[in-house]
Amino acid sequence: MGVRMILGEALVSVRRNALMSLASTTTVAVSLFILAVFLLAAVNVDHMVKTIEGELEVRLYLSAGLDEAALEDLRALVEALEGVTEVIYVSKEEALATLRQQLGPRADLLEGIDEMNPLRDSFRVFTQGPAWIEHVAAAAAGLGGVEDVGYQRELIQRLLPLTSAIHFGGLVLVGLMVIATLFVISNTVRLTILARSEEISIMKLVGATDWFIRWPLLLEGMLLGLLGAAIAAIGAWQAYAWAVNGVYRAVSFIPVVPVLPLAWRLGLLLCGLGAVIGGLGSVLSLRRFLRT
Amino acid sequence: MIEFYDVSKSYPNGTAALHGITATIPKGEFAFVVGPSGAGKSTLVRLVYRETLPTSGYVFVNGVNVSKLRPAAVPYLRRNIGVVFQDFKLLPRKTAYENVAFAMRVVGASPKEIARRVPATLELVGLVDKGEAYPAELSGGEQQRAALARAIVNHPLVLLADEPTGNLDPATSWEIVQLLLEINRRGTTVLMATHAKAIVDAARRRVITLDHGRLVRDRQRGDYSQ
């Protein structure tokens, strides 16, 4: 049995079962679209959490009068600490400039302070995640040349359980959605196969082998899943682009994941998912008809 | 050739449909299976194309022990057996021509072969000008002709017919049986389960009578009741 013939059978069968195919494709498209919305939401919440986490840092205030070599030695020591990803040196002059900028119109408060800058040189230390901050702070406090350690203790203590809850909850939710989607799609495919039970029994009657029956239906299931997934992907893409645009306009400080390449990655994922579940659903639903 | 050796069949629900059937239908013979409703005629036919397996005993078709056949070999057994039923079992979304061609495609016939043999077979059953009609557009007799064409298009050695005239008026029934007899004359072994007394009496062929799952009578050139 040639490939052309199998493809032909599948296409003809999709066409002649137009109504059933339409209903199934719609079901697949809708359920995958809902899954896509959940995935996009999860990805963005994750992104938001990561952004906030990324802005958390440990500030090491340095003793006055460290020379260049001592500074480099200390930086090397801090960089070697477990969990540290980046160390940025901030001189007290830079710190003052930043402060002035932050004060904006009230910068006159700092009038005349340049001569006797009360700020200290410091390291901004970034970590692999908020869980590392306390650890890094404690370890750095013991280093020679570090006078003082500062970090947003309270914020971190509140944020940590929240972010892990968001991670866990998101994972569970997406997992449940994936399972529900699998169920809906395979059930849809099962119905299209059940609608063919008469046809399948006649094929068997005239001596069709199991694979002769299976191939076109497998292909049909994949086609159906793929088509539904493509519709869902395009829909999700458009909807997401629209939503991102809206967020930028209304609340531009909220970090959103850019539409590209996220949209086509999601599209690929959906198409793969649709095709695999469609095909698998077909083959599994066929089991009760074959091998007698 | 079809052989039954001490065949019994009980369905999973406990119904005993056949008891100790032994019979041989030689190559090229035409045999009726008759008996009251529930006697086991359909069960006997199903055993031949391995729709069901016997509970005990053996069924041979063209020398092959059907009850020992691997599942993967069943399609190849069925390619040597044509089957027609009371309800025709045509694919509703295929035309008469496509239904017949389908049986050939299943066995991997070439398009050329299909284009040659399908019209010839439709002509044999008297359906040439209805090839493009869908089953719903055909009368019962025409549908049975199409089903018959499908059953014989691959030149099976054995043709099974389970009440092929059950849904047809007497005149049409007789035409279908004439076709079966013609196919038999061309060398195909035919086994036909039926209630049609008039047909059995008129055909003067072998008659196997079942009653409550037992073979109670087996006559050459017999009739329905005596």
Ligand SMILES: Nc1ncnc2c1ncn2[C@@H]1O[C@H](COP(=O)(O)OP(=O)(O)OP(=O)(O)O)[C@@H](O)[C@H]1O
């Ligand atoms: N799939 C099945 N499961 C259980 N019992 C069955 C099944 N098919 C048939 N039987 C039983 O087996 C017995 C024989 O049935 P079968 O269909 O072979 O009779 P039949 O001679 O063809 O009858 P009819 O003339 O009404 O078609 C009956 O008692 C019937 O109820």
Ligand SMILES: [Mg+2]
């Ligand atoms: Mg019957």
